[in-house]
Amino acid sequence: MKKYARDSIIGAVMALGVVMLLAVLPAGCQNGRLEQGGAYAPATTTVDSNGVATVTATAAPDLAFYQVDAAFDLAVSAVDFVFKFERENRAYLWGLDHNIKKTLDSIRPDAQDAKVKYALARDAYAKNPTPAGLNTLQAVLAKTQQIVSAVNAVLPLDVQAKVTKGK
């Protein structure tokens, strides 16, 4: 079984609580700013004969797309953490309660399916970025966030802390 340093247990439990909360927050608040030239604010740089560089946007910055991708990335990480935690501590958790694995097993196919659906929606949006396409991405994200809530309900933080303390 994987061992965690005692001092990191409290930090891990606290942080995972924050992450689980953030993983289900709606994306789309327009507060951040995207630096030009990044993947979500593409731009080209030209330099004239005097050495003066000019940065020109090649597409409008897409903060909403950044936030949806960031929320998806976070949700996948949160789900991945719980799936890996259960797998790495399977024998111990099975001894505690068979339903932990059984319930996560009922979620695993849906979680994988959500990744595939997000992939397809993201491809479609990248080819043709429209508000409707963004809505589709957000709808799939919402499903992924439901899965975050579901896995957290199966293996809540206090059980995770108990498992790590007991090692």
Next chain:
Amino acid sequence: MPAILLLILQGIEATISHAPEIADIAIKAKDFFTSLFTAKLITKEQQDALHARVDATVAAAKAGIIDPAWKVEADPQ
């Protein structure tokens, strides 16, 4: 920035330094949280790193590659 948001960010920072096993998630949470609630600049490097990570996730999903932890495996004996 409201005090509570600052506390949450500080909590995430503390976790990154004290709980390395989930530092990766905590860093992502901090970046996401910052983009939602502050006017901080999201750098080219941050954008490119996120885009590459999601690209990798969706490419694996489309190729049918499933992490063992995401598979339904036999129950322990």
